[in-house]
Amino acid sequence: xxxxxxxxxxxxxxxxxxxxxxxxxxxxxxxxxxxxxxxxxxxxxxxxxxxxxxxxxxxxxxxxxxxxxxxxxxxxxxxxxxxxxxxxxxxxxxxxxxxxxxxxxxxxxxxxxxxxxxxxxxxxxxxxxxxxxxxxxxxxxxxxxxxxxxxxxxxxxxxxxxxxxxxxxxxxxxxxxxxxxxxxxxxxxxxxxxxxxxxxxxxxxxxxxxxxxxxxxxxxxxxxxxxxxxxxxxxxxxxxxxxxxxxxxxxxxxxxxxxxxxxxxxxxxxxxxxxxxxx
Amino acid sequence: xxxxxxxxxxxxxxxxxxxxxxxxxxxxxxxxxxxxxxxxxxxxxxxxxxxxxxxxxxxxxxxxxxxxxxxxxxxxxxxxxxxxxxxxxxxxxxxxxxxxxxxxxxxxxxxxxxxxxxxxxxxxxxxxxxxxxxxxxxxxxxxxxxxxxxxxxxxxxxxxxxxxxxxxxxxxxxxxxxxxxxxxxxxxxxxxxxxxxxxxxxxxxxxxxxxxxxxxxxxxxxxxxxxxxxxxxxxxxxxxxxxxxxxxxxxxxxxxxxxxxxxxxxxxxxxxxxxxxxxxxxxxxxxx
Numbered sequence: 001x002x003x004x005x006x007x008x009x010x011x012x013x014x015x016x017x018x019x020x021x022x023x024x025x026x027x028x029x030x031x032x033x034x035x036x037x038x039x040x041x042x043x044x045x046x047x048x049x050x051x052x053x054x055x056x057x058x059x060x061x062x063x064x065x066x067x068x069x070x071x072x073x074x075x076x077x078x079x080x081x082x083x084x085x086x087x088x089x090x091x092x093x094x095x096x097x098x099x100x101x102x103x104x105x106x107x108x109x110x111x112x113x114x115x116x117x118x119x120x121x122x123x124x125x126x127x128x129x130x131x132x133x134x135x136x137x138x139x140x141x142x143x144x145x146x147x148x149x150x151x152x153x154x155x156x157x158x159x160x161x162x163x164x165x166x167x168x169x170x171x172x173x174x175x176x177x178x179x180x181x182x183x184x185x186x187x188x189x190x191x192x193x194x195x196x197x198x199x200x201x202x203x204x205x206x207x208x209x210x211x212x213x214x215x216x217x218x219x220x221x222x223x224x225x226x227x228x229x230x231x232x233x234x235x236x237x238x239x240x241x242x243x244x245x246x247x248x249x250x251x252x253x254x255x256x257x258x259x260x261x262x263x264x265x266x267x268x269x270x271x272x273x274x275x276x277x278x279x
Numbered sequence: 280x281x282x283x284x285x286x287x288x289x290x291x292x293x294x295x296x297x298x299x300x301x302x303x304x305x306x307x308x309x310x311x312x313x314x315x316x317x318x319x320x321x322x323x324x325x326x327x328x329x330x331x332x333x334x335x336x337x338x339x340x341x342x343x344x345x346x347x348x349x350x351x352x353x354x355x356x357x358x359x360x361x362x363x364x365x366x367x368x369x370x371x372x373x374x375x376x377x378x379x380x381x382x383x384x385x386x387x388x389x390x391x392x393x394x395x396x397x398x399x400x401x402x403x404x405x406x407x408x409x410x411x412x413x414x415x416x417x418x419x420x421x422x423x424x425x426x427x428x429x430x431x432x433x434x435x436x437x438x439x440x441x442x443x444x445x446x447x448x449x450x451x452x453x454x455x456x457x458x459x460x461x462x463x464x465x466x467x468x469x470x471x472x473x474x475x476x477x478x479x480x481x482x483x484x485x486x487x488x489x490x491x492x493x494x495x496x497x498x499x500x501x502x503x504x505x506x507x508x509x510x511x512x513x514x515x516x517x518x519x520x521x522x523x524x525x526x527x528x529x530x531x532x533x534x535x536x537x538x539x540x541x542x543x544x545x546x547x548x549x550x551x552x553x554x555x556x557x558x559x560x561x562x563x564x565x566x567x
Contacts, residue, residue, distance in 0.1 A: 039472040046479035050488055054324065057489045058331035058346070094377065177303040185312055188319035197323050198330055205333035206326065 015110035022114025023121075026084070030122045040076070041129035045137065048072040048130070051197050052138050062140050064199040066231045069134035071196030073127040074223050077161055078190055080123040082183045085115055085165030086172050090179035099275055108261050112169055116162035124158075143233035150229045153239060153246070157222025160249040164218060167253055170260035174273050194220040200227065218249045285393045292397025300366075300401055313405055314412040317358045321413055324350055324488050325421065348431040349520050351417045353487045356445075356514050358409035359452055360481050360507060366402035367456030368474030370395065371463035375563065382562040391552065395460050399453045406449075430520075437517045440526055444513030444533060451506035451537035454544030461544075461551035465558075467565040481507045506540055509533035 006014070031037060052065040092098040101111055135142070144150065172179050193214040195201025201214050202224055214220040225242035228234045236243075268274040301309050325347060332343040375381035384394050414433055421427045459473050484491070484498065485507035491499055502508050512529040515521040555561055 033468060035468060036472065039476060043472070043475055043479050046476075046483045050483045051324075051327065053493050054327060054489050055331070057493050058328055058343070060331050060334065177299075181303065181312055185315055188316045188323070192319040192323045192326075198326055200330075203330060203333070205330055 015106050018104065018106040018110040019114035019117065022111050023118035024114075026115060026118025027121060030118075031125075037126070040126045041133060044072045044076060044130050045133055048134055049137070052140070055199075060199065063231050065138050065140035066142055067199045067227050068197050069131055069138065069140060070227055070230065071194075071198075071223060072134065073130045074157075074194075074219055074226075075191060075196050076127045076130060077120070077123050077158065078194070078196075078219055079187070080119045081161055081165035081168070082186055084119050085112075085162065086168035086186075087175075087179045087183045088115055089169055089173040090175055093274065094277055096277075102265070102274065108265065109166070109258055112166045112257075112261075115169075116165060119165075120158050120162055142230055144230050145233045146229055146235050149236040149239065150226060152236075153222055153225045153229065153243065156243060156246040156250075157218055157226070160218035160222070160246045160253065163250050163253040163257060166257035167260055170257055170264045173261070173264040174268050174271075176276070190217060190219070193217060194223060196223060200224065215245070218246055221245045221249070284388075288390075288393035289397040289400070292394040293400050294397075296398040296401035297404070300405065310408065310412070313408045314416065317355065317361070317409045317413045318416050320357075321351060321354045321417060322420075324354055325417075344427060344429050345520075347421065347427070348429045348518075349515060350488055351414070351421070351429070351431060352515055352518050352520060353511050355410050355413040355417065356448075356511060357482065357485075357487045357507075358413060359403070359406035359445075359449060360478050360485075362402040362406035362409065363399060363449075363452040363456045364459065364478040364481075365474040366405070367395070367399050367453075368459040368463065368477070369470055370398050371460050372467075372470035375561070376467075376565055379562075379564065385561050392548075395457060395548075396453065399456050402456070403449055403453070431518070435519065437519075437523075440517035440523070441514060443530060444510055444517065447530070447533045447537045448506060448510030448513075451510070451533070451540045454537070454540040455506075457544040458547045461548040464551045464555045465560060467563060481505065484508075486511050504536060506533055506536040509536060 048068055051068045055064045055068065089098060092101065101108065104111075134140070172182070175182065191197060193201075193210065194217050195206070195214060196219070198206070200206075201220055202211055221242050225239040225246075228238050229236075265274070304312075328343055328347050328350065332340060371381065374384065385391055414431075418429075418431060418433060421429050422431070455477065459477065462473060463470050481487070484494065484502045485505055486502065487507075491502040491508060494502060509529045509532045512521060513526060513533060516523050516526045516529065
């Protein structure tokens with residue numbers, strides 16, 4: 001007997017429900033443990049504090065401290081993308097959930113979308129905590145002339161960043177211990193390339209090759225735009241190229257993520273690696 | 280337990296740990312992974328100083344060259360802290376929850392102690408590889424590629440001053456790693472936080488990228504009881520980046536803080552072991 005075929009509307013609703021369900025799990029799971037929340041806000045302050053003191057030691061202006069606080073907050077998103085998005089299929093496979101996702105009558109992209117929505121909301125709470133605590137502890141100046149533009153650039157940056165996370169999730173799907181090592185590997189080099197802890201990456205003293213490599217990461221572009229708007233007091237006119245670049249990143253990365261996911265799933269089925277644990 | 284048995288068990292544990300951490304890829308890629316992370320950390324602070332110099336901040340170029348050398352050495356040897364703290368903080372979780380072998384190790388005649396030491400020594404080897412490669416790459420990049428004439432002579436290091444400091448520092452870090460294992464035996468919520476927390480505190484308070492004199496005065500007493508502070512002082516003195524007159528004092532403080540850390544580490548571990556046995560925590564499995 002053939003099952004009735006779902007209409008496009010029913011299919012969309014099912015996928016949206018799956019995304020909502022995955023988001024709910026993420027929100028609930030990450031916020032039920034208070035020590036984790038406190039640590040995720042407090043830990044970056046240790047590193048930020050070290051860099052703010054270094055800035056003072058070498059005589060840079062206080063705005064450099066503001067730049068590093070914003071950088072530290074954005075790093076929280078990158079960490080979330082790496083460990084809770086890119087490596088997620090690896091964790092799910094280790095805990096035996098991946099096969100359940102694969103047999104569910106929904107698109108894998110809706111599951112990834114749910115993870116991204118939940119992750120971005122969770123991390124926004126932590127990033128806000130980092131910025132507020134950073135401002136309170138280090139007393140650095142901000143010059144926010146156009147909050148709406150900051151909001152727009154921030155949202156575009158998150159969309160591009162989490163789309164990149166979806167692409168990575170597909171690539172990481174078949175990893176064993178490489179997942180852990182690769183996620184670790186992508187931390188400090190990206191902190192460096194994105195200029196998260198520099199006053200600015202697009203400065204004449206930074207070699208062009210580094211700036212170009214950094215620009216491949218959406219966070220670099222978004223971070224520079226947010227700093228211009230929130231620290232230098234510039235208007236939206238100064239960050240138009242950034243906005244276009246972030247939209248372009250999303251438009252390129254999303255179809256790539258979809259194709260990569262289908263390819264890796266098919267490869268995993270052929271090689272029988274989708275349920276392989278303890279590699 | 281006889282010393283020979285302890286050493287044998289620790290050796291076997293080292294062998295297992297080394298295979299787990301390294302045989303997922305080929306040696307060249309493994310070495311690349313080992314060096315990229317500390318090198319990127321180094322480049323972050325180095326570029327901060329370079330940008331500081333370029334915007335004409337307070338001091339002359341000689342100050343920046345000297346400071347960069349000081350910072351490179353501190354940052355390179357901080358790799359020991361990162362490797363040992365992160366490696367030992369996650370050890371109990373991985374063996375108890377992921378591989379589910381902690382209970383088997385505990386009931387085997389070898390006991391947990393040599394096992395933990397052996398696994399910690401793997402982190403020490405990884406740290407040593409990172410330190411050596413970071414120093415070599417630093418000289419190649421800053422003096423070779425960028426011609427910055429940083430006063431960092433790797434061949435002029437006083438090894439007789441370097442080794443005692445590094446050995447004591449590693450013992451103290453292993454003792455702290457021992458405490459992290461102990462905490463994780465009795466808890467199942469801290470494994471992803473502990474290593475980063477402790478290494479973050481050492482990064483801020485240990486004089487890794489700036490002298491501890493720049494910290495607020497009420498925080499400096501904490502820096503002055505951390506082994507990492509004296510480890511980095513002795514290392515910088517052996518590189519000729521600090522006056523060597525203070526070497527013996529720093530080494531004595533390092534020995535003292537190491538001894539205290541070791542005693543506390545063993546005591547905490549034994550307490551955690553007793554509690555875990557009483558409450559049946561050695562085979563507790565947690566999922567998120």
